[in-house]
Amino acid sequence: MDWERAWQQIVRRDATAEFFYGVTTTGVFCRPGCKSRAPLQRNVRIFRTTAEAQAAGFRACKRCKPLLKPTDAMAKVRAHIERNVERRVSLAELARVAGLSPFTVQRMFKQAMGVSPIAYQRALRADGLRKALKQGASVTEAIYEAGYWSASRAHEGAALGMTPARFAKGGRGERIGFTTARTPFGWMVVGATGRGLCWLALAGSGSEAEASLRDEFPEATLKRDGGLRAMVDAALASVREGTDLTREQSLGPALDLRGTVFQLRVWQALRAIPRGETRSYSELAREMGMPRSTRAVARACATNRVAVVVPCHRVVGAGGALTGYRWGVERKRELLAAERS
Ligand SMILES: [Zn+2]
Known part of the structure; x- marks a missing residue:
């Protein structure tokens, strides 16, 4: 150093x-x-x-609490946000809850959840709105039940909450930089918005890898960016050394994950599985405190857009069978073997 x-x-x-x-x-x-x-x-x-x-x-030190585990501190922050969904919770307030600086909370939360605390609140409210509308509430009722403070906030929030859907609609209006590289696990393509890594896939060739990005985001403006090579290296480091979430220091790349609150939670739980270990879907659901949601957990794992860094390859069948993998069961086997060595 x-x-x-x-x-x-x-x-x-x-x-x-x-x-x-x-x-x-x-x-x-x-x-x-x-x-x-x-x-x-x-x-x-x-x-x-x-x-x-x-x-x-x-x-x-009692002041800066260097032993405080990011995962524990961020669990506290997340619980505080979820308890107060009916109002805006400021970064300063979250900093007091965690006993850390606002900057550190922002950075740790983004590292742990793949979204900022503000984006998480937005996702919670958008979820609430969808749920209330589905249950037959009137639009006005639904708006307030979901924790929006006014109808205009709801329109704004709903529009912002549409971001995951915009991703689903092929990334219209998004600018995504990408690069491809040959790795021990096949060709890797990484795609990143200004906020962080949004796509990581494995394929048999460079062109196949690139095509996977175009298939996922057909409406986005894609631009090759050799500077993203660092993200490939960071992903490979997570296979060699473990995911950042299990460690005190955050070394992984910034993530730009988009999904429902449930998906975000599942992806976070995946990143908390230590290197060299695996979980079954039901174990993962139990660890998340949702033992009856095994199938929904499995579905959320299957929608992961960021292979390796969000290690859905660490989830196996109940008997330890490899089951499926979006990027090929053989690659899953190789990733797990590399992580056990
Ligand atoms: Zn100190």
Whole structure:
């Protein structure tokens, strides 16, 4: 690690820095974004992980809580949003709930759920609106039941909530950059909007991989972008090292996932399956606290648009059989073998 650069990040209180520092005079270790008093350079030690800091005898700062697991903190944030669907919950409020900075909450939530906290609230309300309308509520009733504050907010929200449908309609109006690359698991194509990775597929050839993107988003403007090679590398790293969700530091690419709240939750649960392990659909449903939703969970897995990074290959049949895989059972076998080694 570049010591001088790390020190500059501490001085700037850079909340995006992915390491920890200990202060020898206090015996405490912090995240670089910590608001506590800046230490003297000569008293600082840098650690890549919290385990290293603890092994060196440092204890966690009570202010920036370096031991707080992103998944635990984000579960709290998500529950708070869901309890308060009838009103707008600000990032500042979520930051207080998590005991973290607004910036960190925004980044961690997006990392965990693939959407920002605001987009998640929008998806919740759009879901509620669809549900209420389906159950025969009048439009006005449905609007308020779904947690919109006014009819005009509902129109705005419904329009925004249409985003998953817009994806479904072939990505009309979207600009998607993409690149293809040969990998040990076949040809990989990654597609990304300005918000993050929205498509990752595996195929037998480069042209087949590219065609899969065009099939999924026939209405989008596609543009080759060699800069996205980093996303291919990040996806391959997740096979070698595990998904980011099981670790403290978030190293995976930004995601642009779009779906219903239920789909978002299933995809998040998939990303919490540790590398080298598998789950059956019913186990996954149980882990999500929805033991009766096995079939819906299976359907949501099948609609995954981001192979490997959202590791739907880690879900197998009840007896451990490989069952199906959107990108070929043989590739699923190879991915699992690579992850077990
Ligand atoms: Zn601290």
